Amino acid sequence: MMRRTRRRAATSALLVLLLGLTPLVAPGPATAAPAAATLTATDLTTERATEPIGLDVAQPRLGWRIDASARGVLQESYQVRVATSAERLNAPDVWDSGRVRSRQSVLVPYAGPQLRPRTRYAWQVQVWDTAGNASGWSTPASWETGVRGGAGWQADWIGMPSVTEAWTDYTVQATVRLERDAAGIYLRARGAANAYMWQFSITNGTAKLRPHVRVNGAWTVLKEVSLGGVVPADRLTTPHTLRITAAGNTITTWVDGTQVDVTTSTAHQAGSVGLRTNGLESGVFSNFSVTSGGQTLFAAPLTDGVNPFGAGTPTAAGLRVGGDTEAMLTALDANPLLRRGFRVDGTVARARIYATALGVYQLSLNGQRVGDHELAPGWTDYHKRVQYQTYDVTGQLQPGDNALGALLGDGWYAGSIAWFGTDNYGSRPHLSAQLVIDYTDGRSATVGTDGSWRVTGGPFLQSDLIHGETYDARRLPAGWDRPGFNDAGWKPATVDDVDATDKIVAQVDPPVRVTQELPARTLTQPTPGTWIFDLGQNMVGKVRLKLNGPAGTTVRIRHAEVLNPNGTAYTANLRSARATDQYTLRGGGALRNDRQ
Template identity: 35%
Template sequence: MATIEIYDLTCNHKTNPVGIDDREPRLSWKLRTEGRGALQGAYRLQVSEDPEFAQAIVWDTERTESGQSVLIAYRGAPLRSRTRYYYRVKVWDLGGAESEWSSQAMFETAFFPEEEWDGAQWISHTLPLDEEDDEPIAYLRKGFRLKGAIASARIYATALGAYKLFVNGREADDTHLNPGWTSYEKRLQYQTYDVTSLLTEGDNAIGVQLGNGWYRGVLGWNGQKRRSEERLLLAKLHVRYADGSEEVVGTDESWRGSDGALRMSELYHGERYDARLEKKGWNAAAFDDRAWSSVRASARPQAKLVAQENEPVRRVDEIVPVSVLTTPRGETVIDFGQNMVGWVRFAVNEPAGTVVTLKHAEVLDREGNFYVGNLRSAKQTIEYVCSGEGEESFHPTFSFQGFRYVKVEGIPAERIAGKFVGCVLTSDLKAAGSFRCSDPLINKLADNIVWGQIGNFVDVPTDCPQRDERLGWTGDAQAFIRASTYNRNVAPFFVKWLRDLAADQQPDGGVPHVIPELKIAGHNSAAWGDAAVICPWVVYERYGDERVLREQFPSMKGWVEYIRAQGDNEFLWNTGFHFGDWLGLDAKENSYVGATPRELIASAFYAYSTGIVAKAAKVLGLEREHEEYAGMYERIVTAFRNEFVTPSGRVASPTQTAYAVALMFDLLEEKDRRQAADRFAKLIEESGTQLTTGFVGTPYLCHVLTRYGYGELAYKLLERREYPSWLYPVVRGATTIWEHWDGIKPDGSFWSDDMNSYNHYAYGAVGDWLFGSVAGIDADENEPGYRRIKLQPLPGGSLRHAEAKLESPYGEIRSAWKRTADGGIAYEFTVPANAEADVLLAGAALAAASESGRPLAEAAGVSAVSESAEGLSFQLGSGTYRVEVAAAGVQ
């Protein structure tokens, strides 16, 4: 066998994480070889406090006979707080060939018991409200001396509010909007900063800006501020000197506080900054803070402190404007060419007191004027008052905007060029996959899905990033989560969010509509609350993360038990409020809810979630729960059939969504499914090959058609360019996914001002079908995390070729197909080492198939070749393959 290379070592899905509080972190690695069919037969893991592994080894598995290389839980000596650990691995293949030791990777612990926060107090600094009832951002600082050479230094910090940390005048790191948004009454994240290089022997200073963030500011559509409680900061610096001694500097009443130039910051409304009020050098050691006030120590909040769980928010890209235009109204507007989320960094050189105002919008109206109607009450405005001291630059700190267009007031248009840059802000998730095909519009659709995810994955999965909402709607998240896994590694992101879901879940198992909870939003809608069950299962399926199932199982079970307790029939859900098929095109006039009966949708999702709970119980070895929920699932399905399916096998409600969910969730008897699928296809054809589905039905539309042999009809829906379709917004110039199929109508008018986001990922769920069916990469829940890969590409429509790549927990998976000049199809597959794939080529014949010029059945790495009515099936070991099916073998 060829040399085995070990690469991409990770801990809890992350590369070299600093600041974890997991006592049993999970370690993973990937393998790379040149040959085919490579499988790991054994591994040896070592974890040590010594980067040379010469001493202080705390865990050595010795040679362990196992093929596992993903999420192996640490089982060594108890980990110590505030300690860096290094780990490495070597493996043996099934033939006994041994690899070299991998390069080392590391993880660093933060605090384990909360008592380790002793030495730091919660502090606050309340400032007078201004004439607009806004409290300025608090500026906090602490000067101190260090007595010797510094070996290492860490700051652990959190806040009730949002904070920005500085050390000796420099940002502590490149993250933003810390500590993130959690269920603040129950869970609060803290961050770990490696500040070794920022400190010096002698005088030093820590500075913090403390704002409202998600904790205390305006949140929701009622315009009210969320809390009246004061903003709080907790921080603790640990310094380890070269001689081994340590020193601690914590927040306490010796800190000093003041207001400053940042006069107002709100997530929805933007920021107001008066540069004339800057206290230059306020966060540096030499600053004289005697005029500042003392801070106040506060009682410890009840929330449990947890180390950062998801990836932090960072600036991940910068976008240069494509033009500066003058609208028919005479407005000066910058066009960034991309609907994005983040902020604008700009530089100006104007007289003191000049007010530069930036207003942000997603679209222009049909006359070409600046349009903010769809923002509702959100102002999305940056107001900057110049100091007059030469060129000065600014970007927001505690707010973000959703925009493509920026209206600039206060400076002439000719002084804009080269001075304004769009900065993209998002949770910094690892890129996972890419999709490309022969149709540029579909490629643009795929790009728009990614941009929608980037813009709406800002610490939590939001519905939209621009208006007075930006909330973690559960229904949107469960509809899109499968598609999201193809674009980014979302495992830590959703694990954190699901812990907040469990924290905010009601005692009776009910689930808020939005997570973290916002009281005005409500609770307990079918297809929304089901995120409690669907999202953990998808994380398990796509990443092989069994722990998320174990952690969330009480929450999953609680949701199903909540449904069970509703109404007078424990096996149907026909009571309570439901959003239904939200924004379905078959809705009545002036209604947001599609025509599919809400109780049908509710009972369908009840069955679906119960079935997942049964499967999760089996995975977790909970036999009693498995039997209970498997039996309960069967009774729910029977009740669904009795209530919503006619004796002849027709779904009682003849809507696209009703058939989509009934067939996707296998709720019909086996004998009725084919004719139901035929009726489903006929419904679409009779509509003029138009979709009429909303948030509930759209994710399943193309999947169901494909499953039942109507792949070409699914392609017609995909390739349709007229309204309503996925490509209609693309044709209209969209650069993200719209909330409404007709957010901009064919005549250029708008759907409405009420609820009309142009960056709303729900309909981007079709990305799951692009990757999973058009290109054909899917996971197998029986061997999750892509340990066993499903490769079932579906050539169709007018496409000449398609390709997808996905960085799985085992390495890169690639699936591509291309129509050949003689009418055949050439497929290319890459299967990563230590994984295997089951391939199905629909309609292909064995006699016409070859791999790299050899008969398919004789090719190395190919096994279990068979031909059936479905097509040509075979298995692949790891490696790269080119399978050609001649024209005679393509049906």
């Protein structure tokens, strides 16, 4: 009780002392009312992009950022107005939202009348804060609509047939050594999804031939043929020679020189060749050839480190194929160059290119690259959706003669995807594009891809996102994408029925672009003839080299993530991915390699 009393007394004394001191503090001047915050709406975006073109979104979503002179300022409401030009915004001829009470300033949906295709819309916004302060109208921004996907598309799908698409009656021969279970050879293949596949397998200690047919991805086993009389049990995993002849509707097979089967089928009449394994299957192929009527259509030892197929691992014994692999022959399928000349006969108000591909593409106009996208149109499920890109090329046109050019590559459409091999969507790439020119006198003209385009095999003998590029600079004609080039030796592009136009949609995601250049930090020579350019970090990009050497000289560029202790490139972690570029010089002085 005594301790509690003293504590209370001390507390009371402290309160009295503090209260007694309060009158000694002189009263200050009255606090001034805070100044009204200055508001500005800035950084306007449409679909999270600045001044986008080629939008097919029915209700584009708008956004802005608020700058204020005070802290803690919150938006209380906004007003958006949209017009067909910035000059009409004071009396908007498209839409005025009126004042909307909302703190939302991102992804605000446009709620006006239906937008017209290929039309530019100007817009601006005004905001109010919770204290009732209003901003002025923002600096106008804009967006431009596209062609409404397939509904507004005015272009064909064009390309260049593969040499192997014309192969009909031929004999394919190879030496195969099974490492585990089975391995197969594709023939008369129009991509892996439509082909014959003759499988050499081991089942319960017995060698068998299992002919298959695949139609639109669906497999049918035609029969099983025991090879016990030709391949004894003690030679199941030794090399054997398979020879398969397709003539009309009859396919005849020999193993080690002995005829073992005759199969009749009408499913496929022409196409390429390839190799296949599935699951745990594994085999090594060598001495591969395709002949017809005494003529060699293709031949490769597969023991020299060169891989003409879309997958597999080169070894001294041959090309090892294993796991879920569909390796189609790619060595004869140079990616195409396409071109089209046209004229401009007036003053151009606006010009846009709308372009896409089944594969990847790069456009040029009058010798200058169009846009800065890399690997356009990007990877989608092409069975469901194919994105198109829009480019402003108003400044690249010239009065009189002009020329459009296109490089076309396999990309994800016909090239490798992970370990699934090539031709997952199709066997070769296709381009579809339209240039729309609007003249100041109100006329419009369209230059679309069609059968009038010209095509030839280009410098890319192979272009694969997993395995790399084989590029022969001697095959790139000077001036091929400029006006006046003589393309008489080129062929008409094929118009291809690929059933993809109705799947075309405008691109909505940011494109792949070059964002940084990394110079090599060190240069070493761990072994004679081999130089290591170390960039100092892992990166995703492409190589730029300045090369000088005699025509026909080939430079091999191998990509790796880390180095071995001896300074050489460590590539074991890449497994079957070759990640290798082969670049053949054209001669005639220094050349900068800066390719797609």
